[in-house]
Amino acid sequence: MTLKSIPEDVPALAIVCDNYARTSIMSPGVLSRFTSLKSLTIEVCNISLVTSSSFQGLSGLQELLIFNSIVPELANNTFEHLVSLEVLVIIETKTPRLPDISHMTSLRHLNISHNDLREVASTVTNLSSSDSRSRLTLIDLSYNNFTSLPWEIIRGGSSLESIYFKGLPSVTEITFPKDVNLKNMLVLHADNTHLKSVEMSSLESATQLQELHLFGCNQPLNLSGFDVFTRLIELSLNEFGITDSIWSELNSTELARLDLTNNNLTTVHIWQLPSLRVMRLGENNIAEIAEGTFDRQLGLLLLNMSFNDVSVLPKKIFQGNPNLQALMLDHNKIKRLDRETFSFVTQLFYLDLSYNEISIIDRDVFRDLVSMRFMYLQGNKMLSLPTINHMLELNTLNVSYNYISQIVDGEMGMLKKLEIVDASNNMLTFVVPHMVSDCTSLLMLNLQNNFISKVGTFGFHPNLQMIRLDNNSITDFESASPFINMLNLKNLFIDGNKxxxxxxxxxxxxxxxxxxxxxxxxxxxxxxxxxxxxxxxxxxxxxxxxxxxxxxxxxxxxxxxxxxxxxxxxxxxxxxxxxxxxxxxxxxxxxxxxxxxxxxxxxxxxxxxxxxxxxxxxxxxxxxVPLSHFACQYNETFCDFLCQCCDSPLEECPCALTCPVSCKCYQAGSGFKKTFFHIHCNDKGLEKVPQEIPSRATSVYLDGNSLNKLTQYELAHLSQVEILFLNRSKIEYLGDGLFDNCTSLLHLRLDYNYLSSISKSLFDKLIELRSLYLNDNLINFIAKEAFANLNSVEIITIDKNRLIMLDAVYGISSLKSLTLSGNPWQCQCNSSTDVLRMLHALNDIIVDRGNMCCYFVGTARAEDEVSAATIQLLTKLSELSDRTCYNLMTFPYEDLCVLRADNVTGSFATYSSPAESLTLLVCLVVAMFVLLLIAVVVLVIIFKGREVQAWVYVNLGVRVYDKKAVIDKTDAGNKYFDAFISYSNKDSEFVSKVLVPALDEKGYRLCVHYRDFPVGQNITDTIFRAIEESSRTIMLLSRQFVESEWCRFEFQTAHYHILKEGSHRLVFILLDDLSDDELDPDLKVQLKSKTYLKFGDPWFWEKLFFALPDVRKVKDGTTEEDALKGMRILAGEKIVNNNDKPATVIQADIVLEEKC
Missing domain, CATH: 3.80.10 (Leucine-rich repeat, LRR (right-handed beta-alpha superhelix))
Known part of the structure; x- marks a missing residue:
């Protein structure tokens, strides 16, 4: 429905928007055609625009209600057309401002609660400025952000009856001005406003006051003048530190509701208050209740004395309260309950005695509480449950945190309306069968944290939805489940049991x-x-x-x-x-x-x-844990779901899973992904491969046996094997074709055997093999093509064999780890050349290269040391003549095989005498010292090269290894300026007071914005010429620089010249630490490719002087200075220097623009 479809004479209109996501506009005159409108409601709207014209034509409107909407800050004259308004309600709109309402002479009801109002200006809202007396009866300023109460809004309101100051967190004081007329005030509410001071004397004219609700912050309340409130019906004074003197100030015989919670009361004296219906005295220091205290309060309905120090309840304390319905005495120190304590309160339906010290309780103490619905007895010391089965209206029973050891059969019988029972944290050991079967309305039974070990059946209970038996001692449910027949059980807790x-x-x-x-x-x-x-x-x-x-x-x-x-x-x-x-x-x-x-x-x-x-x-x-290790052992032949022929003879059922005698067999993995079959026949003393190994075996472990020779067909049926262990099995011979059918093999172990050779075709079909272990054999020959088809192999171990030559390991692209130590590699020049070449080619993958050593043919210990378990590696050249095994990583190949080429056939022992060895050692030490010195110098140059260059240049005037010197010679005479300084205006103080003076003093010709740029010239062209006419461009990198568009343009111009000429030099000076995210991409690249200077570096000035070209000198030895010439160049003049001939001048265009 739209506004256009609504009749014009409608008396009441409610505008309810869909949601806050869509914004609305109250355009001028949008409601003007509804001239008969008396009531307007706006709810759940997001209004972005409201003006005074929005309400134009609504002069007869009497009620305006704006609820739960988003409203912008309202102008002072927003309501100027609403002259007949009687009710104004603006709730939960977050508006920070109240428009002028002083013209609303008929206003009776003003509610502006739950907003963000902070103040109300007197010039805008002073109702006393109206010609007519205010008819305002109700003002609600609750839940706003006033720092002080806006008294101006109620001045002159002679008809005020109700004032609400609730929930004002910043208001700490209430003192009514003397010119505020309160003679008709009936209600004053200041709940949830933490008051430090209330001037009661300022309320002395409020003699008709009926409701007073104040909330303090434990500051004492001055009760002087309180006796004028003789008509009070409701009184709340919370958190004022009130003492027993309050009782003498209360003289209103009509007082029906009294709330003195959280004060300092120690006694109760209410004989003068016979009309009390509700009394809240919780959180005080009351230790004793005298007999007869409540005898005159015949109409008392609710009594709350929680969180006090009461230890004894007189036997007939409630005899004068036959209408008492709710009694809260929790968190006191009551120790016993007598039979007559509750004999006179038959209407009581809510009783809270929790967290006292009750240990002595008459079993029939509650016999007269026939109306009881909610009973809370938790947190006491009761040993048994008092009689409750007469409480036919009982809904909730809480007896948790006591010492109750049993609930006998029938104790909760007939409680048809009972819905919640909490007996947790007691000492129960047994749940009797059908304990709550008669409680047909029961929804929740909590028996957690007891010592229950046996649970009887709950039968066919129709409504019980939750049972908590957690943290007990239940080991099993005997015979049958106690829950199985329940019709509506939803949540069962049996955790924390046994x-x-x-x-x-x-x-x-x-x-x-x-x-x-x-x-x-x-x-x-x-x-x-x-x-x-x-x-x-x-x-x-x-x-x-x-x-x-x-x-x-x-x-x-x-x-x-x-x-x-x-x-x-x-x-x-x-x-x-x-x-x-x-x-x-x-x-x-x-x-x-x-x-x-x-x-x-x-x-x-x-x-x-x-x-x-x-x-x-x-x-x-x-x-x-890999999937293949989720395994179950089997011993007898069986068929899984993939094999259906187990009833046939084994020779006719190749998929049957058999297990060789004395072996351990496992089925592993999952049919949802992959199945594995592991056959463990290791260390069984076998002399041949068992034929009972199933063809579907994926892992076969035959290590630790005595297999000796393996012929071509012994493994032919293992087409699915992936892991095969044949190590430690005394194998001397492997027949060709042995592994031809093992095409799925991934890991093969043949180490610790007696193999002497590896033939060309032995591993031909193992294209999936990942690791091959051949170490600790007697292998002296491996065919060159033996590993040619191992396209996936990553690990090969051939250490501790008898190889003197190896060609088979070249060209294996997948290989990542190779072991070769413990073989008798030869030291003779013709042999060591091949070994060293292999070391060089496969250096990254030979993991034991540091342990590889060689022998000279004919030495007595050569063969013996190869097969030894450990080899003493020797690296000192002075001991070479006394040893037979030489570390290949330090073998002196050049000395032995290049310098002494004429003796390559002899053994090393014939090459040098002891004297020669000593001479060689001395030479070696000297050479090593020189190399060490050179290494130190090189390291200094590498890591401190720029500092060394800068120091030599500044102190000796010599450029060491500086490519820029060549470029500067080429530029000589072509660049007018030594350096152009690019910077942000915000760094100008550093430039003018630090950088420029230091460089001027050295004699550098600088181009800077403030002194060299000609006025009125196109800034873009000027920057271009400045960079082009400068040997260097110095860029001061700061956070302001990278954020400036013109500074980035200057960098891009310089960057363009780098790409164009390849010779221009950028000098970066870093003033601020900048992250990569703050840098332009090109600037980031330049910073990564060039070394920048950082101001504050101890070598900053030396490095800067070195980065700049040499200072140019004229013939008489003085530095050139011609500022006007530089400015003309930047202005666009093309000046051709030809000795002393006058220059040709060409004037450029003039455009005014902003600079960096």
Whole structure:
């Protein structure tokens, strides 16, 4: 509906917007056609524009209500057309300003609460300025941000009846001005306004006051003048530190509601207040209630004395209060309840005696409380439950935190309206069968934190929805589940018990949430969660023992039903093949349709651990355990779901999973991703490969046996094997074609055997092989093409063999690790050349290259030392003549094989005598010292090169290795200025007072904005010429520089010259530390490619002088100075110097622009 469709004579109009997202405009005259309008309501609107003309034509409007809307700051004259307004309500609009309302002489009701008002100007809203007396009866300024009360808004209001100052956090004082007429005031509310001072004498004219509500901040309240309030019906004085003197000031016989909460009262004297209906005296220091205190308050309905120090209740304390309905005595020190304490309050329906010290209680103390609905007795010392089965109206019973040891059969019988029972944190050990069966309305039963070990049946309870049995001592539910027949159970808490097994049919069909955490569960059944269509959450967090949760116990949910969430964090699973499905879910999520359709959602798997039998029961995070280690051992032949021929003879059923005698066999992985079969026949003394190894085996461990020779067909049926261990098996011979059918092999171990050679075709078909271990054999020959087809191999170990030559390891692009130490590599020049070449070519992948050493042919110890378990590596050249094994990384190849080429055939022992060795050692020491000295010098030049260059230049006038010197010679005479300084105007003080004086003193010719740029010239052209006519461009990089468009233009111009000429030099001086995000991309590149100067560096000035060209000298030795010539050049004159001939001048265009 739109405004245009509404009849013009409508008397009342309510405008309710859709939401705050759409803004509205109250355009001028938008409501002017509704001349008969008396009431206008605007609600839930976002108004962006309101003017005085918005209400034009509404002179007859009597009510304006704006609720829960966003309104802009209103102008003073916004309401100038609303001259007949009687009710003005502006609530929750966040407006900070109240427009002028002084012309509203008929205004009776003003409510501007729940806004952001801070002040009200007297010139705008002074109602006393009106010609007519104000008819205002109600003012509500509550919940605003006034710092002081705006008394101007109520001055002259002779008809004021109600004033509300609630929720004003910054107002701390109430003192009514003397010219405010309060003779008709009935209500004054200042709740939730923390007052430090209230001047009661300023209210002396409010003799008709009926309701007074004040809220203090524990500052004493001066009660002088309080006795004038003889008509009070309601009185609230909270947090004023009021003492017992208040009782003598209260003389209103009509007082019905009294609230003196949080004061310093110690006694109760209310004999003069017979009309009391509600009395709140909580949070005081009352220690004693005298007998007969409440005898005159026959109409008392509610008494709250919580948080006091009352220890004794007189027997007949409530005999004069037959109408008492609610009694709060919690958090006192009451120790006993006598039989007659509550005999006279038969209408009582709410009783709170919680957190006292009640230990002695007559069993029939509540016999007369037939109207009781809410009873709170928690936090006492009761040993048993008092008689309550007569309370037919009882709704809630809380007896938690007591010492109750049993609730006997029938104690809660007949309580048909009971909905909540809390008996937690007691000493209960047994739940009797059908304990609450007669409480047919019961919704929640809380028995947590007791010592319950046995739970009787709850029968067919129709409405009980929540049972809390957590943190008890339950180990099992005998015979049958106590919950199974419940018709409406939704939430069951049995965590923190001692449950070992989750048996079938424990939970009723209605179950929604089950909490099972912190038990000692080790086993789930296939039907543990079956037939629970409403289940949404199962909490298994923090089980104390490792447990097995097979897939068949959790995949019981129907395809189209919502799947529950299983919270399994902080658990340890028994990770066998039955749990492999969880590993697949961790790795691949719920991409598999079966997981999506039948399995719950698992949360917290990132904090779960595995206790893995296949890893000797090692415990580690489930994420770290590979899928292949989720394994189950088998001993007898069987067929999995992929093999259907187990009934046939084994020779006719190649897919059958057999297990060789004396071996251990495992099925691992998951059919949802990949299955593995591990055959462990290691260390069994086998002399041949067992033929019972299944063809589907993926890992075969035959290490530690005595296999001797392996012929071509012994492994032919292992086409799926990925890991094969044949190490430590005394193998001397491997027949060609042995591995031809093992095309899936990834890891092969042949180490610690007696192999002597590797043939060309042995590994031809192992194109997927990742690692090959041949170390610790007797191999003296490997065919050059032996590894040619190992396209995926990453690790090869050939250390501790008898190789003297190796060509097979070249050209393997995938190889990452190679071991070659412990072989008798030869030191003879013709042999060591090949070995050293191999070391150089494969340096990055030979992981034991530091342990490789060579021998001279004919030395007695050569062969013996190769096969030794450890080799003493020697690197000192002075000891070479006394040893037989020489470290190849330090082998003196050039000395032995280049300088002495004429003796290459002899052994090293014939090359040098002891004297020659000593001479060689001395020479070596001298050479090493010289090399060390050169290295130090080189390091100084590398790391402190710029400082060295700068120091030499400044002190000796010599440029060391400076390419710019050549460029400067080329530029000589072509550049008028030595340097152009580019900077931000905000850095001008540094330039004019620090940088320029220092460079001028040295004699550099500088181009700077403030003295060299000609006035009136095009700034862009001037910058271009300044950079072009300068040998260097100095850029002062500061935060202001990178933010300035002109500074960035100067950089881009200089950058253009770098790209154009390749010879221009930029000198960067860093004044501020700048992040990469603040830099222009080109500037960032230049800073990374060039070394910049940082002001404050101890070498700053030396580095700067070195970065600049040499100071030019004229013939008489003085520095050139011609400022006018420089300015003419920048102005666009083309000056051609030809000895002393006059220059040709060309004038450029003149354009005024801003500079950097």
């Amino acid at each position: 449950l070992v097994t989750l048996r079938p049919n424990w939970f009723p069909v209605s179950t929604v949430s089950i909490t099972l955490g912190e038990n000692v569960i080790t086993e789930f059944f296939s039907t543990s969660f079956k037939n629970l269509p409403n289940l949404t959450t199962v909490n298994l967090v923090g089980n104390k023992f490792a447990f097995l949760m097979p897939s068949y116990s959790v995949n019981t949910f129907k395809v189209n039903s919502p799947k529950p969430v299983f919270e399994v964090s902080h658990n340890t699973f028994w990770c066998t093949c039955d749990m492999a499905y969880l590993k697949v879910i961790i790795e691949e999520g719920y991409s598999n349709n079966v997981f999506r359709d039948y399995y719950p959602k698992f949360l917290g798997l990132d904090t779960t651990f595995c206790l893995t039998p296949y890893e000797n029961y090692t415990e580690r995070p489930i994420a770290d």
